[in-house]
Amino acid sequence: MANYALANAARLIRESRRTIAFTGAGISVESGVPPFRGPGGLWSRYDPAKFEMGAFRRNPAESWVLIKKLFYDEIGKAKPNKAHLALAGLEERGFLQAVITQNIDGLHQKAGSGTVYEYHGTTSSMQCMKCRRHFPTESIGLEKLPPLCPVCGGVLKPDIVFFSEPIPEEVHRQATLEARQCDVCLVVGTTGEVMPACRIPYVAKNSGATIIEINIDESAYTYHTSDYFLQGKAGLLLPELAEQVGTG
Ligand code: APR
Numbered sequence: 326m327a328n329y330a331l332a333n334a335a336r337l338i339r340e341s342r343r344t345i346a347f348t349g350a351g352i353s354v355e356s357g358v359p360p361f362r363g364p365g366g367l368w369s370r371y372d373p374a375k376f377e378m379g380a381f382r383r384n385p386a387e388s389w390v391l392i393k394k395l396f397y398d399e400i401g402k403a404k405p406n407k408a409h410l411a412l413a414g415l416e417e418r419g420f421l422q423a424v425i426t427q428n429i430d431g432l433h434q435k436a437g438s439g440t441v442y443e444y445h446g447t448t449s450s451m452q453c454m455k456c457r458r459h460f461p462t463e464s465i466g467l468e469k470l471p472p473l474c475p476v477c478g479g480v481l482k483p484d485i486v487f488f489s490e491p492i493p494e495e496v497h498r499q500a501t502l503e504a505r506q507c508d509v510c511l512v513v514g515t516t517g518e519v520m521p522a523c524r525i526p527y528v529a530k531n532s533g534a535t536i537i538e539i540n541i542d543e544s545a546y547t548y549h550t551s552d553y554f555l556q557g558k559a560g561l562l563l564p565e566l567a568e569q570v571g572t573g
Contacts (some may be wrong), residue, residue, distance in 0.1 A: 327359040330553050330554075330555055331366045331562070331566060331569060332569060333553065334537045334553045334555060335568055335569035335570045337365060337509050337535055337537065337553075338415070338420055338421075338511075338537075338566070339420065339570050340571045341420070341507075341508050341509040342508050343422050343506055343507045343509075343528070344415075344420060344507060344508070344510070344511065344513040345421070345422055345423045345424070345425060345503050345504065345507040345509075345510050345511070346412050346421060346423075346424045346425070346429060346510070346513060347425045347426075347504075347510060347511065347512050347515070347517025347526055347529075348412075348424060348425070348426045348427065348433070348469075348513045348515065349426075349427045349428065349513070349514045349517075350427070350514060350515070351402065351513065351514020351515060351540060351541070352406075352408045352426075352428070352432075352513045352514040352556040352559045352563075353406070353428055353432055353457060353514075354514065354559075355407070355558060355559065355560035356403040356404055356406045356432055357399075357402075357403050358400050358403050358428075358430055358432075358563045359399070360514075362516050362518070363516075363542070367557055369394060371395065372390060373488060374393075374488075375387070375388055376388070376391075376487050377393050377435055377487060377488045377489055378488070378489050378490045379489070381482065381487060382454075385471040385480045385482075386470055386471050388471075389470040390470055392483060392485075393467050393470060394555060395482070396429060397450050397462075400429075400448065401448075401522045403430055404431060404432075404435070405435045405436035405560075405572040406432075406560045407560045407561075407563065408513065408514075408558075408559035408563040408564070409432050409433055409438070410434070410436045410437070410564075411463075411563035411564045411566070412424055412433065412438055412511075412513075412567075413436040413437035413438045414437075414438070414567050415567050416437075416438055416439060416440065417437065418570075419435060420567075422440065422503070422507070423440040423503070424438050424440065424441045424442070425434075425440075425441075425442045425483065425500045425525055426442070426443055426444065426445075427444050427445050427515060427519070427522045428443075428445070429443065429446055429447050429448050430448070431448065431449050432573060441501045442496050442503070443484075443496060444496055444497070444525075445485060445486045445492075445522065446483075446484045446485040446493065446520075447484050447485075448462060448483055449461065449462050449471065449484070450462060450483075450484045451465055451483050452482055452484055453474035453477060453479040453480070453481055453482075454479050454480045454481070455474060455477050455478075455479025455480070456479055458474065458476055458477075459484070460474075460475070460481065462483070465481060474542070475503065478524055492521060492522070497521070498511045501525070501526055501528055504526070504528035504529040504532065505528060505529075505532045506532070507529055507532075507534050508533065508534050508535065509535050510526055510529035510530070510534045510535070510536050510537070511537050511538075511539065512536055512538040512539070512546055512551065513535070513538075513539045513540070513559050513563065514539065514540060514545075514559050515540070515544060516544050516545060517544045517545030518545055522560065523525055523545065526546055526550055532549050534551070535553075536548075537551070537552065537553045537555065538551035538553065538554045538555065539555045539557070539559050539562050539563060539566075540554070540556065540559075541556065541557060541558055542556075
């Protein structure tokens, strides 16, 4: 890894008034959570159309079989990796103010990050499609699918944002505000292909922030948005970056 880019990036974070991180599936790959795109990606094995809001309404039982397999069984056992822990450490030492994540795996919070905006929602709770009540996932059994509301018997939907579903208004507002106010934005493990989430780094850039990208491969940001492109695994580079921020 060319150290001058890492050292420069670390200096920028150390001197930054407000740093945020925008993360995607790539930051959880080293926790065993498969990405959506690229080799072995989920969308090369499963049909994303099953995660459309319309498909879910038409046949919740069929959608739930896939949702459980992809987002509960596989992800449920995942643990935060060194990349998540490095971001939590930067926050703890005052060098990172917020994480905006596209991930629904809850691994940033499990790693200790306090300010996390879940742009695509979360698997940690569900909502009844009939009475609109919310329930923590651990209080709902998934033996029978679709899971039904314990109060009114309606179908429960996980609080993840389905394709063609709007982003939760408050999260969208807060995340956009963070992007506008930061002067450094880390962009970690994302192809940058999914709207409107992918606009967050552009909003930061247009507000004058420096973009530091960490990815094993090029992304939609690499050649015209990222000011620094640290190529490599997040689980290796983020701890190294966090270390250099601290040692000064
Ligand atoms: N370290 C860093 N980056 C990695 C690693 C790693 N160990 N492994 C993979 N990557 C990178 C890939 O190069 C790719 O750029 O992570 C990215 C994964 O891309 P996607 O699977 O497209 O994930 P993401 O960009 O988060 O997808 C956005 O698409 O389907 C929707 O809602 C879903 O939130 C998701 C959104």
